[in-house]
Amino acid sequence: MQLRAEITESMQKNKSDRGVVLFTVLAILGLSLFLQFAFSLKQAVLFLTGVGLGISLLHAAFGFSSVWRNFIRKREGVGIRAQLLLFMLASLLFFPILGQFFPEISVAAALGPVGISVMMGAFLFGIGMELGNGCGSGTLWTVGGGHVNMLVTLAFFIVGSVIGTAHLRWWLELPSLGKISLIDSFGWQPALLLQLGLLLALYLFVHFLEKRRHGWVTPVNSRKEKGDFLNRLIFGPWPLIWGVAGLLFFSLVTLLVAGHPWSITFAFGLWGVKIWTALGGDISTLSYWSSGYPARALASSVLADVTSVMNFGIILGAMLAAGLAGSFAPAKKIQANMIISAVIGGLLLGYGARLAFGCNIGGLYSGIASGSLHGWLWLVAGFTGTIAGVYIRSLTGIDRPLRTQT
Amino acid sequence: MKHKQSKIILGSAIGLATLAVAIDHTRHSLPKAEHQKYENAGSAYDDDTPCSLDDSPCSLDDENPCSLDDENPCSLDDENPCSLDDENPCSLDDENPCNLDYEA
Numbered sequence: 001m002q003l004r005a006e007i008t009e010s011m012q013k014n015k016s017d018r019g020v021v022l023f024t025v026l027a028i029l030g031l032s033l034f035l036q037f038a039f040s041l042k043q044a045v046l047f048l049t050g051v052g053l054g055i056s057l058l059h060a061a062f063g064f065s066s067v068w069r070n071f072i073r074k075r076e077g078v079g080i081r082a083q084l085l086l087f088m089l090a091s092l093l094f095f096p097i098l099g100q101f102f103p104e105i106s107v108a109a110a111l112g113p114v115g116i117s118v119m120m121g122a123f124l125f126g127i128g129m130e131l132g133n134g135c136g137s138g139t140l141w142t143v144g145g146g147h148v149n150m151l152v153t154l155a156f157f158i159v160g161s162v163i164g165t166a167h168l169r170w171w172l173e174l175p176s177l178g179k180i181s182l183i184d185s186f187g188w189q190p191a192l193l194l195q196l197g198l199l200l201a202l203y204l205f206v207h208f209l210e211k212r213r214h215g216w217v218t219p220v221n222s223r224k225e226k227g228d229f230l231n232r233l234i235f236g237p238w239p240l241i242w243g244v245a246g247l248l249f250f251s252l253v254t255l256l257v258a259g260h261p262w263s264i265t266f267a268f269g270l271w272g273v274k275i276w277t278a279l280g281g282d283i284s285t286l287s288y289w290s291s292g293y294p295a296r297a298l299a300s301s302v303l304a305d306v307t308s309v310m311n312f313g314i315i316l317g318a319m320l321a322a323g324l325a326g327s328f329a330p331a332k333k334i335q336a337n338m339i340i341s342a343v344i345g346g347l348l349l350g351y352g353a354r355l356a357f358g359c360n361i362g363g364l365y366s367g368i369a370s371g372s373l374h375g376w377l378w379l380v381a382g383f384t385g386t387i388a389g390v391y392i393r394s395l396t397g398i399d400r401p402l403r404t405q406t
Numbered sequence: 407m408k409h410k411q412s413k414i415i416l417g418s419a420i421g422l423a424t425l426a427v428a429i430d431h432t433r434h435s436l437p438k439a440e441h442q443k444y445e446n447a448g449s450a451y452d453d454d455t456p457c458s459l460d461d462s463p464c465s466l467d468d469e470n471p472c473s474l475d476d477e478n479p480c481s482l483d484d485e486n487p488c489s490l491d492d493e494n495p496c497s498l499d500d501e502n503p504c505n506l507d508y509e510a
Contacts (some may be wrong), residue, residue: 147412148416312427329413329416
């Protein structure tokens with residue numbers, strides 16, 4: 001009874017939305033039990049891992065699109081430094097596992113071809129992030145947080161993913177160096193040192209640019225609000241460093257349980273094709289869906305697909321976190337240009353992610369953490385696309401012109 | 407857009423998505439049709455095997471004495487050569503090469 005009273009008091013103090021919290025807890029419990037009995041314990045664990053990722057993403061507000069935009073416009077680099085820290089720590093954990101330091105653990109790396117397809121896909125994804133106002137993970141956790149405008153981005157993200165699968169074969173015929181694994185090329189220890197060196201150099205470069213502009217840098221573990229540890233852990237907000245810890249832990253669980261690194265956007269294409277076929281659409285010409293895992297996923301329940309189940313977990317986890325924080329479904333003025341921007345952005349996000357062999361999570365984060373060179377190509381092309389997207393936002397009146405920024 | 411409107415739209419979207427997932431899951435969870443079961447059973451049911459259901463001693467076609475055709479005089483009782491009794495060559499007993507056990 002005392003615990004219940006304490007929880008009620010904390011929820012009132014934090015202005016939690018009790019209806020949302022109750023609904024989400026029941027949905028999480030119900031779906032995890034169903035997955036365990038209808039599929040396997042593994043599927044249920046991966047769903048709950050998705051819930052953990054969703055909570056981490058929302059409480060820490062761990063995004064890519066606004067973080068990259070703020071760095072380009074204002075040289076605010078704290079978010080980028082948190083991302084680079086996450087990449088470094090994930091490399092430290094993933095490289096020995098993928099390099100067979102623990103021979104009893106058998107997992108696959110997120111490898112993609114180093115070619116025009118990934119370069120162009122990541123560039124388009126970068127533009128899409130700025131127009132759609134969200135990345136792969138960002139779109140999911142903001143939808144879970146109740147941002148209605150992000151439903152538009154998600155819907156067209158799905159459409160773009162389906163179109164991407166239709167064109168992927170053509171893109172893959174363009175010049176490519178093939179899949180290049182740093183771990184296979186150099187061995188996991190030299191590859192790890194090389195990668196940590198590159199990431200550290202980038203970290204220091206961002207730190208330098210930020211300090212030069214502002215005269216100081218915001219630490220990654222800075223706390224805007226005070227409160228005891230447990231209260232902040234449950235109700236948020238989290239400092240970025242907690243977000244890094246949460247994402248690191250749950251992405252490691254994903255690697256070990258699923259047998260492959262965390263990915264998001266394959267599911268969007270799958271959902272889109274399933275909806276299309278349910279509406280009577282013909283996919284016989286889409287070779288992507290005619291063989292291998294995509295064909296098997298298409299012929300099975302959506303709940304059998306790991307990526308889909310984890311995405312459902314992320315949405316519900318973010319919804320739970322938003323309910324606890326009292327920030328679910330914020331009132332927001334939605335303008336026509338924002339909707340148009342979300343439609344175009346969503347299409348570019350979906351199309352780009354398919355060409356780039358993943359979004360900012362499956363292509364960038366998991367790619368780099370797996371020692372795949374395509375992850376580095378994704379970073380360069382994706383950031384270039386983001387710069388283009390930031391300019392487009394200014395030109396179309398979504399943001400103020402760049403030159404007026406200080 | 408007000409907070410309440412946002413909640414209604416989000417709630418509707420989640421409801422619709424849940425319904426879509428349920429329909430998809432149900433579609434893929436339906437029991438397999440009988441002919442698919444036989445297709446999946448492998449060589450034990452191929453026409454060329456001694457246990458084939460076509461033209462074999464165990465065949466069920468109309469001209470076979472063991473046929474189940476309505477006009478066939480063969481009964482399924484134990485003394486009849488078409489009986490399903492364990493010692494009958496057409497028996498469905500586990501040790502019979504013609505049994506329908508999937509692992510046969």
